[in-house]
Amino acid sequence: GAGVSQSPSNKVTEKGKDVELRxxxxxxxxxxxxxxxxxxxxxxxxxxxxxxxxxxxxGLPSDRFSAERTGESVSTLTIQRTQQEDSAVYLCAxxxxxxxxxxxxxxxxxxxxxxx
Amino acid sequence: xxxxxxxxxxxxVPEGAIASLNCTYSDRGSQSFFWYRQYSGxxxxxxxxxxxxxxxxxxxxxxxxxxxSQYVSLLIRDSQPSDSATYLCAxxxxxxxxxxxxxxxxxxxx
Numbered sequence: 001g002a003g004v005s006q007s008p009s010n011k012v013t014e015k016g017k018d019v020e021l022r023x024x025x026x027x028x029x030x031x032x033x034x035x036x037x038x039x040x041x042x043x044x045x046x047x048x049x050x051x052x053x054x055x056x057x058x059g060l061p062s063d064r065f066s067a068e069r070t071g072e073s074v075s076t077l078t079i080q081r082t083q084q085e086d087s088a089v090y091l092c093a094x095x096x097x098x099x100x101x102x103x104x105x106x107x108x109x110x111x112x113x114x115x116x
Numbered sequence: 117x118x119x120x121x122x123x124x125x126x127x128x129v130p131e132g133a134i135a136s137l138n139c140t141y142s143d144r145g146s147q148s149f150f151w152y153r154q155y156s157g158x159x160x161x162x163x164x165x166x167x168x169x170x171x172x173x174x175x176x177x178x179x180x181x182x183x184x185s186q187y188v189s190l191l192i193r194d195s196q197p198s199d200s201a202t203y204l205c206a207x208x209x210x211x212x213x214x215x216x217x218x219x220x221x222x223x224x225x226x
Binding site: 031033035041042043044045048050055056058059091103104105106107108109110 | 120122148150158159160161162165204206208212213214215216217218219
């Protein structure tokens with residue numbers, strides 16, 4: 001079946017604008033994760049969804065970042081009033097069960113965000 | 117201290133050699149440990165996971181976990197140029213948060 005998809009693949013925006021990033025998880029996957037990866041860096045955890053609830057939002061860097069998920073389907077990550085330091089690749093991953101001991105995360109191709 | 121630490125590399129090994137990648141973590145309550153491979157410009161893909169002390173083998177890959185020392189490693193036997201990538205160690209600690217290390221770049225010379 002189809003893997004995790006993300007859109008847009010690239011987004012260039014001006015400082016101060018809002019952006020919305022979309023993630024379509026693998027069908028039937030309960031858990032969904034958002035990460036960001038700056039150039040040459042590891043993945044920074046942002047938020048985790050179990051179904052449409054978010055038990056762990058601890059990674060969101062500021063109140064400019066928010067995310068929502070519809071059921072066990074699409075998720076959107078919104079960044080308001082973008083800053084240049086928000087420039088990064090935003091990766092989404094989904095996993096079948098969300099059980100931490102056996103969770104295998106499948107990653108999407110990412111959205112490369114550039115804030116000018 | 118970072119929660120998950122890896123040597124950034126690059127680690128350079130000749131083709132056919134064993135590549136040894138190391139990772140240490142700070143949270144003693146960590147339960148699950150993962151190794152992901154990430155090719156340049158691509159997304160991470162899972163190689164293997166481990167959650168019991170000892171070794172776990174899958175083909176050319178062996179993961180080793182030592183919870184007492186808070187240490188997890190990945191051995192790649194008979195390294196191939198196609199193994200050249202960044203290897204990310206990931207740890208699930210408290211809650212559902214997955215903490216990734218910054219990754220080790222591996223270069224396998226033909």
